[in-house]
Amino acid sequence: MRYLSAIMLGLGLMSCNRSNNDEMSRYHEDGRAKPSVAVASMIDTTSFDASWNLSEELTSMIVGQISAGGQIFVRSQDESPFTESPFGADLSWMKREFQSQEFVVFLELVEHESVPVTKAKNYSPQEVSTNLNMAVRLRVIDLRPATPKIVLQEMVRDSYFVPKTLIPVDYSTAYWGTEDYFKTPMGIAHAQLVQEISNRISDYILLAKSR
Numbered sequence: 001m002r003y004l005s006a007i008m009l010g011l012g013l014m015s016c017n018r019s020n021n022d023e024m025s026r027y028h029e030d031g032r033a034k035p036s037v038a039v040a041s042m043i044d045t046t047s048f049d050a051s052w053n054l055s056e057e058l059t060s061m062i063v064g065q066i067s068a069g070g071q072i073f074v075r076s077q078d079e080s081p082f083t084e085s086p087f088g089a090d091l092s093w094m095k096r097e098f099q100s101q102e103f104v105v106f107l108e109l110v111e112h113e114s115v116p117v118t119k120a121k122n123y124s125p126q127e128v129s130t131n132l133n134m135a136v137r138l139r140v141i142d143l144r145p146a147t148p149k150i151v152l153q154e155m156v157r158d159s160y161f162v163p164k165t166l167i168p169v170d171y172s173t174a175y176w177g178t179e180d181y182f183k184t185p186m187g188i189a190h191a192q193l194v195q196e197i198s199n200r201i202s203d204y205i206l207l208a209k210s211r
Contacts, residue, residue, distance in 0.1 A: 025067075025073055026073045033073075034071060034072055034073040035071075035072050035073065035102055035103060035205050035206065035208075035209045036073050036100070036101050036102045036103070037066070037072055037073065037074045037075070037101060037102065037103045037104070037105060037201075037205060038074075038075055038098050038101040038103070038104045038105070039059060039062060039063050039066070039074055039075070039104075039105045039107070040082075040086065040104065040105065040106050040107070041055055041056070041059050042054075042055040042058050042059045042062075042107040042108065042109055042136070043055070043086075043106075043107065043108040043109065044108075044109045045108060045109065045110055046109055046110065046111060046112045046113070048112040048113065050171065050175075050176075051171065051172055051175050052175050052176040052177065054109060054112065055109065057176045057190065058107070058109065058136075058190060058193075058194060059107065061190065061191070061194040062107070062194050062197055062198050062201070063075070065194055065195065065198035066198050066201060066202055069198075069202055071202065071206060072202060072205060072206070075101075082094075082097045086106035086139060087106065087108065087137065087139055091141060091147070091148040091149075091150070092147070092148065094141055094143060094148050095143050095148055098143055101143055102142070102143055102144050102209070103140060103141065103142055103143060103151070103205050103208070104140075104141050104143060105138070105139070105140050105141075105201055106138075106139040106140075106141070107136055107137070107138055107139075107197070108136065108137040109134075109135075109136055110135050110136065110137055110155075111133055111134055111135035111157075112132075112133075112134050112135075113132075113133050114130045114131070114132050114133075114162070115130060115131050115132075115133055116128045116129070116130050117129045117130060117131055117161075127164060128164050129161065129162060129163045129164040130161075130162045130164075131159045131160065131161055131162070132159065132160040132162060132185065132186065132189045133157075133158075133159050134157070134158050134159070134160075134189065134190075134193050135155055135156065135157045135158075136155070136156045136193065136197060137154075137155055137156075138152065138153070138154055138155070138156055138197060138200065138201070139152070139153045140152040140153075140201060140204055140205060142208050151204050151205065151208045152200065152201070152204040154200070156193070156196055156197050156200065158189070158192060158193045158196060160185060160188065160189030160192060162185045166185065169184045169185065169186070171184070171186065
C-alpha cells in the first residue's frame with residue numbers, strides 16, 4: 001500500500017510539474033501572454049508506404065519547431081476531436097472544438113512521392129536520381145473573433161533531390177525515431193519542409209496577434 005501511495009504521489013508531482021511548466025511557457029518573461037495555438041494532427045491523403053506514421057512524424061516536428069521559437073504557446077492534438085472537414089467553408093464548429101485556443105492549425109499531406117529524374121522508359125530505381133516531391137495543405141484559423149477567420153490558407157510545396165550516387169537507404173532500419181534517420185535523404189527533406197511550414201505558421205500567427 002505504501003509502495004502504491006508513493007507511485008501515485010510521484011505521478012501527481014509529475015503532472016503538477018508539467019502543468020506548471022505549461023503555465024510558465026504560456027507567457028513571455030515580461031508577463032505578456034503568447035498566442036495560444038492548437039495544431040491538429042496532420043491528415044495524410046497520400047499512398048506513400050512507410051513503416052512509421054508520416055502524419056505523426058511531421059505533426060510532432062512542426063509542433064516542436066514552433067515551440068522552439070519561444071514566441072508561441074502551442075499544443076498538438078493527439079487525436080482529431082472533430083468530424084467536420086477542416087478545409088470546408090463552415091468554420092463555426094471550430095470555436096466549439098478548440099474553446100481554450102486563440103488559433104488552430106490544420107494540415108494535410110497531399111503529396112509525398114519519389115519521382116525519377118529521367119526520361120528513359122526502362123530504368124532501375126537504383127540507377128537514377130530522384131526528387132522527393134512533397135506538398136502540404138495548410139490552414140490557420142483565428143478563433144478570437146465571434147466568427148472564426150482564416151488567417152492563412154495555402155499549399156506549401158517542396159522538393160528534395162536525391163542523387164543516384166547515394167547508397168540506397170534501408171528505411172526499415174533507418175526509420176523515424178532512430179538516430180540514423182535524421183541523416184537520410186527523407187529525414188533531411190522532412191526537416192526542410194517542416195522548417196518552411198513552421199515559419200509560415202509562426203509569421204502569420206504573430207502578425208495576426210499583433211493587430
